[in-house]
Structures are given as structure tokens and as C-alpha cells.
Amino acid sequence: MEKITFNTTGTCSKVITFEKDSSNCIHNIKFEGGCNGNLKAIGILCEGMKADEIAAKLKGNLCGNKGTSCADQLAKAVMQ
Secondary structure (H helix, E strand, O other): OEEEEEEOOOOOEEEEEEEEOOOOEEEEEEEEEOOHHHHHHHHHHHOOOEHHHHHHHHOOOOOOOOOOOHHHHHHHHHHO
16 A cells, blocks of 8 residues: 655645555555544545545535645545
């Protein structure tokens, strides 16, 4: 598995780490900073999903007037 670290922009969380397997499925999603309970839930709900499925569900989700969100940043991270 490939371990990926993604530095977020515009969110309370600062870093997202996860692993991507050879089938492009995402595992072990962890956020540093941000809303702890909500971000743990996102990680659990997205566990084992394909990167494009995560991106389709979460891309464009906004937090207030920030123009992005932790979920939106995860969508960007898994597609890189």
C-alpha cells in the first residue's frame, strides 16, 4: 500500500494521511486538527471505498464561507 500525506488548505484540519491500495481503494484515513468526531466518522464511512467514489461524494462540500471543507480536501487528496 502507498501511504499518502496531504497538506490541506483553507480548513481547520492541517494534514490528511491515508493509504491507497493497488485497486485504488482508500484505507486508514486520519485527519490532524479539525472537528475530531466528525472527521473520524468521515474516515470510517470512507474506509475501503475507491478514490473516485470518495471524490464524487465529497467534492464541493463546503464549510461555512471557507470555499472548501475537510471533506472537500479529502476528495482532492484521494484524486492526486
